[in-house]
Amino acid sequence: MSHNLLKGKRGIIFGALDERSIAWKVAQVAHAEGASFTLTNAPIALRMGTINKLAEECEAEVIPADATSIEDLENLFTKSMEVLGGKIDFVLHSIGMSPNVRKGRDYGDLNYDWLMKTLDVSAISFHKVMQTAEKLDAMNEWGSIMGLSYIAAQRSFPDYSDMAQAKAMLESIARSYGERFGRMKNVRVNTISQSPTMTTAGTGVGGFDVFFDYADKMSPLGNASAEDCANYCVMFFSDFTRMVTMQNLMHDGGFSSSGITDRLIEDLTK
Numbered sequence: 001m002s003h004n005l006l007k008g009k010r011g012i013i014f015g016a017l018d019e020r021s022i023a024w025k026v027a028q029v030a031h032a033e034g035a036s037f038t039l040t041n042a043p044i045a046l047r048m049g050t051i052n053k054l055a056e057e058c059e060a061e062v063i064p065a066d067a068t069s070i071e072d073l074e075n076l077f078t079k080s081m082e083v084l085g086g087k088i089d090f091v092l093h094s095i096g097m098s099p100n101v102r103k104g105r106d107y108g109d110l111n112y113d114w115l116m117k118t119l120d121v122s123a124i125s126f127h128k129v130m131q132t133a134e135k136l137d138a139m140n141e142w143g144s145i146m147g148l149s150y151i152a153a154q155r156s157f158p159d160y161s162d163m164a165q166a167k168a169m170l171e172s173i174a175r176s177y178g179e180r181f182g183r184m185k186n187v188r189v190n191t192i193s194q195s196p197t198m199t200t201a202g203t204g205v206g207g208f209d210v211f212f213d214y215a216d217k218m219s220p221l222g223n224a225s226a227e228d229c230a231n232y233c234v235m236f237f238s239d240f241t242r243m244v245t246m247q248n249l250m251h252d253g254g255f256s257s258s259g260i261t262d263r264l265i266e267d268l269t270k
């Protein structure tokens with residue numbers, strides 16, 4: 001059911017790889033809520049994924065951009081403003097990748113070049129996106145910028161490896177750039193800390209099935225789905241959240257506030 005929450009708003013959505021991607025669901029909800037937007041992903045992901053199907057469904061143009069390349073980001077913002085007919089109201093940064101996780105490197109044996117790549121792709125790209133938007137004066141007043149995070153930024157989750165550092169940096173960038181963008185243009189910047197979700201990035205983490213199940217049992221409401229996350233993101237692109245900024249917003253069914261739950265006790269006493 002649509003509420004026209006994003007009627008007349010223009011956006012850029014990063015990170016829709018396939019139907020399981022959180023960004024994919026955000027695009028579908030944003031479209032249903034009346035937004036127009038461009039879709040973007042790294043050129044290699046565009047070749048491997050199925051984004052054209054989503055683009056057709058959402059009547060959106062696809063503009064390739066490696067989120068670590070300033071040149072690509074400049075082209076993306078410039079073209080998006082052309083295609084959409086004006087400045088941008090919302091941006092979703094839904095990007096994460098760690099070569100150390102991907103290649104199964106132990107945390108005590110990190111490849112530091114890969115660590116730099118993890119940080120660049122998964123965190124510094126968030127700064128690059130905002131700095132590019134600022135320099136091109138591409139954001140509308142009262143716009144909203146959202147990044148996706150995970151609770152490993154605050155707690156240890158062994159298999160999450162160097163992605164934990166990337167998420168801590170991502171959340172820190174949201175605060176620092178949120179202060180700047182708020183003061184300059186009333187643009188809000190937040191991150192959503194999402195439950196484990198069955199996507200390509202999610203399931204690439206070792207032992208994912210086990211900690212998906214653990215998180216589900218540790219959350220009074222259960223794990224938040226990608227669809228729920230999309231609804232939450234879209235609310236943050238709407239005018240109903242204009243005064244929320246520089247926050248890391250827990251979207252986890254209560255996981256982050258739970259000590260232990262009946263469901264977990266039941267499991268452990270079996």
Ligand SMILES: NC(=O)c1ccc[n+]([C@@H]2O[C@H](COP(=O)([O-])OP(=O)(O)OC[C@H]3O[C@@H](n4cnc5c(N)ncnc54)[C@H](O)[C@@H]3O)[C@@H](O)[C@H]2O)c1
Nearest residue numbers: 015017021022042045067095096148196197199200201202
């Ligand atoms: N799945 C989970 O369990 C979970 C939980 C919390 C947070 N998150 C976060 O949600 C976000 C989206 O991930 P997802 O779970 O939908 O998985 P996903 O694999 O569908 O999305 C990750 C996206 O990052 C893109 N990407 C990688 N390198 C890029 C680059 N250089 N430039 C541009 N894009 C690039 C990929 O192409 C892909 O589309 C990530 O930030 C992830 O860390 C995921």
